[in-house]
Amino acid sequence: MPTYATTANFDLSIDDIAEEAFERCGLQTRSGYDIKTARRSINLMLAEWANRGLNLWTIQKQEKSLAATTTSLTGTNLFGSSADDSQQIIDITDVVIRDSSNNEYSTTSISRSTYLNYTVKTTSGRPSQYYLSVR
Numbered sequence: 001m002p003t004y005a006t007t008a009n010f011d012l013s014i015d016d017i018a019e020e021a022f023e024r025c026g027l028q029t030r031s032g033y034d035i036k037t038a039r040r041s042i043n044l045m046l047a048e049w050a051n052r053g054l055n056l057w058t059i060q061k062q063e064k065s066l067a068a069t070t071t072s073l074t075g076t077n078l079f080g081s082s083a084d085d086s087q088q089i090i091d092i093t094d095v096v097i098r099d100s101s102n103n104e105y106s107t108t109s110i111s112r113s114t115y116l117n118y119t120v121k122t123t124s125g126r127p128s129q130y131y132l133s134v135r
Contacts, residue, residue, distance in 0.1 A: 014039050059093065071122055095130050 012020070018038030022029050029035055049055065066073075095107040107130050115121075115131040 014042060017042065068124075092130070092132050097127060099126075 015035050018035050019029055021038065022034065092109070095109075097105045097107060099105070105126060105128070107128055110129045110131050112131065112133070
C-alpha cells in the first residue's frame with residue numbers, strides 16, 4: 001500500500017519541484033543548467049508575488065474568547081504569550097465576531113483618525129468596527 005506525505009512533513013527541495021515541473025510538461029532535465037534556470041525562475045516568481053502584496057502563506061488564523069466588556073486587547077495574549085508573538089503582527093485582514101448563539105458578524109477596519117475622532121469609545125453594543133494600533 002502506498003504511503004502519502006502529510007501536510008506536516010511534505011517538503012520538496014527546489015530541485016525536486018523543478019524536476020516535477022519538467023515532467024508535467026513532458027520534458028526531461030538533461031543538464032544541471034535546466035535545474036539552475038528553473039531555480040532562477042522560481043525565485044523570480046516568488047519575488048514577484050511578494051512585491052504584489054499580501055502573501056497568503058504568511059496569514060495566520062487566530063481565535064480568542066473575550067468578555068463582553070473588553071474594549072482593548074492591550075496586555076492580553078490574543079496572539080501569543082511572548083512579546084515576540086505580538087510584534088510579528090503587521091495587519092489584521094478580517095475580524096468576525098461570534099456571539100453566544102453562534103451568530104457571526106463581520107466588522108470593518110477604521111483608520112486612526114476616525115478612531116481618534118470618536119468622543120465616546122466605550123459605548124456598549126455589538127461592535128461593527130475595529131482599529132489596530134501597531135507599535
